[in-house]
Amino acid sequence: MKILLTLVFSGLLIWSVVLVSFSNDFNNQLLVATSNVSRESETPRDRLIGGLLTADFDEGSCLSRYQQSLLYRKASPYKPSEYLVSKLRSYEKLHKRCGPGTDAYKKATEILGHDDENYASKSVGECRYIVWVAVYGLGNRILTLASVFLYALLTERVVLVDQSKDISDLFCEPFPGTSWLLPLEFPLMKQIDGYNKGYSRCYGTMLNNQAINSTLIPPHLYLHILHDSRDNDKMFFCQKDQSLVDKVPWLIVKANVYFVPSLWLNPTFQTELMKLFPQKEAVFHHLARYLFHPTNQVWGLITRSYNAYLSRADETLGIQIRVFSDRAGYFQHVMDQVVACTRRENLLPEPAAQEEPKVNISRSQKLKAVLVTSLYPEYSETLKNMYWERPSSTGEIIEVYQPSGERVQQTDKKLHDQKALAEMYLLSLTDKIVTSARSTFGYVAHSLGGLKPWLLYQPTGPTAPDPPCIQSTSMDPCHLTPPSHGCEPEWGTNSGKVVPFVRHCEDRGNDGLKLFDEL
Numbered sequence: 001m002k003i004l005l006t007l008v009f010s011g012l013l014i015w016s017v018v019l020v021s022f023s024n025d026f027n028n029q030l031l032v033a034t035s036n037v038s039r040e041s042e043t044p045r046d047r048l049i050g051g052l053l054t055a056d057f058d059e060g061s062c063l064s065r066y067q068q069s070l071l072y073r074k075a076s077p078y079k080p081s082e083y084l085v086s087k088l089r090s091y092e093k094l095h096k097r098c099g100p101g102t103d104a105y106k107k108a109t110e111i112l113g114h115d116d117e118n119y120a121s122k123s124v125g126e127c128r129y130i131v132w133v134a135v136y137g138l139g140n141r142i143l144t145l146a147s148v149f150l151y152a153l154l155t156e157r158v159v160l161v162d163q164s165k166d167i168s169d170l171f172c173e174p175f176p177g178t179s180w181l182l183p184l185e186f187p188l189m190k191q192i193d194g195y196n197k198g199y200s201r202c203y204g205t206m207l208n209n210q211a212i213n214s215t216l217i218p219p220h221l222y223l224h225i226l227h228d229s230r231d232n233d234k235m236f237f238c239q240k241d242q243s244l245v246d247k248v249p250w251l252i253v254k255a256n257v258y259f260v261p262s263l264w265l266n267p268t269f270q271t272e273l274m275k276l277f278p279q280k281e282a283v284f285h286h287l288a289r290y291l292f293h294p295t296n297q298v299w300g301l302i303t304r305s306y307n308a309y310l311s312r313a314d315e316t317l318g319i320q321i322r323v324f325s326d327r328a329g330y331f332q333h334v335m336d337q338v339v340a341c342t343r344r345e346n347l348l349p350e351p352a353a354q355e356e357p358k359v360n361i362s363r364s365q366k367l368k369a370v371l372v373t374s375l376y377p378e379y380s381e382t383l384k385n386m387y388w389e390r391p392s393s394t395g396e397i398i399e400v401y402q403p404s405g406e407r408v409q410q411t412d413k414k415l416h417d418q419k420a421l422a423e424m425y426l427l428s429l430t431d432k433i434v435t436s437a438r439s440t441f442g443y444v445a446h447s448l449g450g451l452k453p454w455l456l457y458q459p460t461g462p463t464a465p466d467p468p469c470i471q472s473t474s475m476d477p478c479h480l481t482p483p484s485h486g487c488e489p490e491w492g493t494n495s496g497k498v499v500p501f502v503r504h505c506e507d508r509g510n511d512g513l514k515l516f517d518e519l
Contacts, residue, residue: 046069047069048066049069049289050079050085052080052088052290053066053289056176061172062295062296063296064172064293065172068293072302081275084277084286087276088290092178094126094158096175098126099158099178099179100160100179104125108249109186111219112187112219127158128156128249129251130252131253132148134164134165136411137441138170138411139424139439140255142440142444143444143477144225144256144258145161145291146284147259148253149287151263160182163184168181170295170417174291195222195224197224199222201218201220201222202221202224203223203232204229204232207232207241208232214247217248220248221252222254223236223251225253225254225255227481234262237265239487242266257481259479260284260476260479261476261478261482261502265483280516281474281476281515282475284447284448284477285475305422309371309399315368315369316368316369317347317369317431318445319372319434320373320427320439320442322436324438324458330379331459333462334459336464337456337459338468340464340468344468345471347454351393352390352391352392352393354390366394371401373402373404374402375408403422403423424441425448427446427449428449428451430449432451433454434453434454434469435454435456436458437456437457438458438478440477446475447476452474452475453471453472454470455472455506456507457507458507473516476516478508478512478514479513482512483495502515502516
């Protein structure tokens, strides 16, 4: 009996040891598996966007800088080149050495107080500047500021931004440890607003008057890169002209067009641009994500709208409607055009012919959120009623949302511009996008989002164009009024045929220039 009890006890002891060992092994494997799942789910998104951004900022001072890529924006298929990242870090160091408040800046501004016609023989140190002056609407300003910054990057100038408008209410500072805002005591501040084509230091005017050459260099030049620029104003982009402009310490720019495509017509710039942007159509996409970070107030407008109206959707569609007409308001033919485009391109379903009885009401339906931006709320109301009065033919639930409808563009009014910026960003967060031809607002939205848009053709009369729209093969914005010809006589008269990847814009017929990767 004692022997039997001993055997039973020994067996139970061995079995318990086996169970404990198995249990420990199981728990260890479970912990490892859980840890792996947790690690995968917590793997951070690339908050620095492939190195475009530096980690040298306090996150709380500008929530949008790092939260965009982490929480709201899908990972972009367009990756910045290592060369671009390196150039941006070098630029940040240059700006810190030469920016406002530095000895170099003080020295450079001293020359502006002297009306010396010949500055060619004098040393101004390593710091040369380009001043961006805010003109026209917000879309124009964003596109032109990106263009000016790229020019500064190519020519090793320091970009300074006119702060007399509301730029600091819209965007955070983009460069660490310094400021891009032009000091209010800048010597030419009171004169800048009056600069135009007739100004004696306007580059186009100086060319006309033969008042500038390699031995006659002024301390500053005004560059007129507006829709009404003359041929001589547009010579600024050319290689031999750049050899003169490069010697001028201060450039003052007024622009209302995105002039990046024209920089590629300059062979010297083109070589550098190829290294910076192997994916040519991604120029503005990268520059915008580097430069333009909405202030916390604007970011609040964006995130509240996104979380309330877009975050729950299975798919999102942005529709931006801008009407270029002497008579403002809602136009039925424009509404017809929008409907025709979205249906033809299968962006929105047709309403069902009649109400279908719902047999299986437990099955979840796909939700598509449509974000409409326009000065006029009637466009979104018409679309909303269309899917309220009848269900969609696909069974999808269509929700239509328009953040604002202010009827009148109110540039330089703080809240209006903040709402406009918020709407551009919200459009850029959608999955697909429809935008209006020639609209800089639309250009910013789709390029920032890395989206190839469906472009609504501009109506030429009271009827909708047929076809109503075209999907672009490039997300790059359009330079609406580029040079009509190249810089050299043998290049001919068509700037859209100088290089194969700079061609005419789809929404401008045989006009305008933009960058394409698809040849």
